[in-house]
Amino acid sequence: MLRTVNRVLLGLVGLALLVLGGSVLATGLGAPMPSWWMYDGRGDVLLSDADRVRWRDAGWWWPVVFLVLAVVMLLMLWWLLVQARRGRLFEVLVDSGDGQGALLRGRALERVMVDEAEVLEGVQRAHVTLTGRRSTPEARVDLLLEAHAEPAQALDRLATDSVARARDSAGLARLPAEVRMRAARHRAQRVS
Structure with missing residues (x-):
């Protein structure tokens, strides 16, 4: 079961990264994108100045960012330990x-x-x-x-x-x- 979960999880992450990276590349090369897409054209950037500094004055922003990153890191460490544990019986x-x-x-x-x-x-x-x-x-x-x-x-x-x-x-x-x-x-x- 763990092998199936690993394959599905890696497949979904890989597909998401492929779609996102391909769309950024296609937009950068000048391919037409739908109107609802997050990037408009060649000169568009991933994070504008307004997006980068939007939450700078909010006191809750940085603690939430660090908490989310800590949770993601703990989940990755847990997954790594599960992978190492299922190997050889000592x-x-x-x-x-x-x-x-x-x-x-x-x-x-x-x-x-x-x-x-x-x-x-x-x-x-x-x-x-x-x-x-x-x-x-x-x-x-x-x-x-x-x-x-x-x-x-x-x-x-x-x-x-x-x-x-x-x-x-x-x-x-x-x-x-x-x-x-x-x-x-x-x-x-x-x-x-």
């Missing part, structure tokens, strides 16, 4: 049976899953990233398959061997995995 909560639980480093579990995936037949290279919450992790697995590999067989072996073993060893009820496969580039073989 710890996985393992049920140790004593009610407290233990913490397993996420990179350690990722490394074990990579090592087990790379020994599977047909897998040239693997990359695993754990996401989600520490009590309910999810795995993103990228596989680079060799030229002769069968994708269905590699996926089945990954699910039954690597992912299942990681799930069982961490004591997790479930470990959903999103797997992306690519074929390794190779030269064509000559047939004689």
